[in-house]
Structures are given as C-alpha cells and as structure tokens.
Amino acid sequence: MSFNPLSAILKEHKLEGHNYIVWKQNLDIVLTAEEYKYVLTTECPPEPAANASATVKETYRKWCKANEMAKCCMLASMSTVLQHQHQGMNTATEIMNNLNNHFGTQNRAAKSLAFRSIMTKVMKEGTSVRDHVLEMMSHLNQIEILGGIIDPESQVTIILQSLPSSYQQFKLNFEMNKRAYTLAELLTELQPAEDLMVQTKAAMMSSRSSSSGSKPGKGKKKAQNVVAPKIAKGKKKRVNTNKKQSGKCFKCGEKGH
Template sequence: MSTFYNASGSSNNSANSFSLLNICTRITFDGSNFNDWIQNIRMALRCLDKEYVLEKELNGIDETKATPEEITKYRAHCKDGTKVSCIMSATMTPELQRLYEDYWSYEMCKDLMEKYHQRVLQERYKIVRSFIITKMKDGDSIMAHLQRMQRYVDYLLKLNVNFDEELAIDIVLHSLPPSYDHFKMTYHMAQ
C-alpha cells in the first residue's frame, strides 16, 4: 500500500484513506451514473494500490500446500477485497446496497459491468472517437501528447477493448503533425 506523509513527515494512512473515501462518496451510484461512479472508485483505489481487486478474481488456496508467499498474497487480497467491497457498497443507493451486500468486489464489478454494458459501450465509443480524432499541433509537447494517447489506450483496456498494439501505434503516428513525417517514415522503414 502507498504511504503518504503529512507536513511533519509522518505517515498518515488513515487520514488519507478517509479523504479518499470522502472523494468516493461525492458520487452515489444510483444505476444511471455507472461510468462516473466506477471512474471515481477506480481513481481512489489506484491511489491506494487496491484497484487490482476489481480486475483479479480471488481464487481459494489450500494453505497446507501453499507457500508462505502465496498465503500472504491471498490474505492481503482477501483483506483488500473486503475493504473495496465496503467502499463500493457505501457509495451506492440503499436499494443497490441491499442487492450487492453479499458480493465480493470482483464479482460486484463484473456484474455491474454486465448490467450497465450499454452505457459502457457509449463510453467506449466516446473514448475510441477521441483517440482517433486527437491530433497533435505543431509546437505542442510530444510527451504531453503521448501521455494523452496512452491514457486513451489504458482506458480502453479497462473497458475490455482489445486491439492490436500495431493499430494503436498507427493511430498515434497518424495523430502527429506533418513536422513528424520524417520520423513516421523512418519508423515504418525500420519495421
């Protein structure tokens, strides 16, 4: 878990966790705002290094046959998953809380993704469109542009959009201004 330090240099994990929970509660999931809600949850979990529990299913282990490292990882995943499930439930309407109170964070996220798939498709369309039409202007920072393009790729991967790495590279190269034509030609010749 990330450790944060206050102005005096001492660790203050509980205060930061509380602050992140406050951020999460700004959006209460009511069934109509899934994309905003899950984005908010993911940002807070990413800061706490717990986002993995939404993406990685917790499979039981036989502690008599598992290594100490496997047992430690399993127990940490259980603990993190419980905390995340509580945060997710706490940021839902009471009706949705009752529906999901016995769900594990991974299963809850998966079920919600399936139920609100149409909205996710709309979000995917918006991100794909932005990714394709984004163009860097001459004089803009290449690093800022590449970071923006990488965020689009990362977000699409989080939405379970699988696409070829070469296609992503082609889209990024296409987004560069004419002043990068020599670079693009050199890149393609090297392939």
C-alpha cells in the same frame, strides 16, 4: 482501508445508476491508489493447504484482504438500494459484472465515443507534442476503465499515427529500430525530437532573413543601370516639330517650308 483523501470522491458522488460512468472512473482512481484494483482482473488463488509455503499463504491472504477492501469501497459508495442488492456477493468482480449488466448501455456508449475520439484525433502542426500525447493517454486510460482492451504496442502505434508529417523522420526511425516503447518512454523520446525541429526551423528562418536583407541593394543598382540608357536613347529620338525647315521647297522653290 488506509485514510486516502481520494476516497472522498466516492463519498461525494455515490452511485445512483444514471452516473455509472463517472462513478466507475472515480472508483478506478481510488482502487489504483489503494493498490486494490488488481482483484478486478485476477482470480482468487486457491486456498492453500495447511502445509503450503509461507509465500503461497501470503499471496492468498493478500488477495482476500484486497478483495474485501475493494468491496467496501464499492458498497460504501452506492445508494442504499444498490447496497442491498450487492452486499451478499463474494467478490468485487462479481459486483462490478452485475453493475455492468444493469448500466452497461451507458458504458458501451461512452466506450464507443472514446474510441472515436482517439482514432480521429490528429495533432496540429506547431502545437505541443507533450500536450497531445498526454491527451491521447487520457483517452486510452478512459477506454481501459470502460472495459476496452488495446494492447501496449497498438497504443503506441495509434499515437504515432496521430502525429503530423513533420514527425515523419521520427516514425521512420521508430520502424527501423523496432524498439518496444511504453507510452511514457515514447513521450520522453518525442520531446527532444520536437526541440530539434524547433531549433532547425529557427535557424532556417534566420538564414532566409539574412539572405533577403542583402539582395535588394543589388537589385536596385541593376535597375538604375538598365533604366538610364533607355531614357537617354528616348531623348535622341525625339523630334522638334516646331522648327522650320531650311532650304528651298523642291516643288515651289520657296524657302521655309
């Protein structure tokens, strides 16, 4: 195995049993970086015949070497007791299956939690779509590490469903185009859509602000025109009750009342 600083992760966090989930996640990182992870998901090719082509022989040799290196990574990062139990096994897959049988309860609980997290996660309006998608991708990767299988098309669908209503037009365009996005391509397409929505919202706010700034002046003039006649009309109707009546009283004939 070539020197890789990531391998120090396994050395510092050896598998004891109770830490199986964390150990498995760290192992996935190291095997991916070293390009050995594929031996956990592919069977060993048949041993080539003496007259087999160079390509067939190289494929077999490469798989056997990757398998041995993956086994070394796994055994070197276990407690002494676990090493003794697994060192006689022929493939890295055999070791992983046995570990899963021993500590699978932890694995199933973590997988269930990861599934719940990704199915209930909803992006909040106004937050970063990039951060949201990266978080969703992290949950999907964790599910894969724990042995869960979600096909690429379903992964994209799950992320689209977690977007808020402001991305409805993007979702409609996606359905109409019937394009097969990878998660990376989906993120690349979502970011310009987010920028466009932010610009559109800013333009609408600016337009509303300009419109509201011109209306108060007109309203004030109308109020003055309406109120003034009412005040004048009210003054005409006011009667001075202290003024003495002129002329003679039609009853008693006296003046002044």
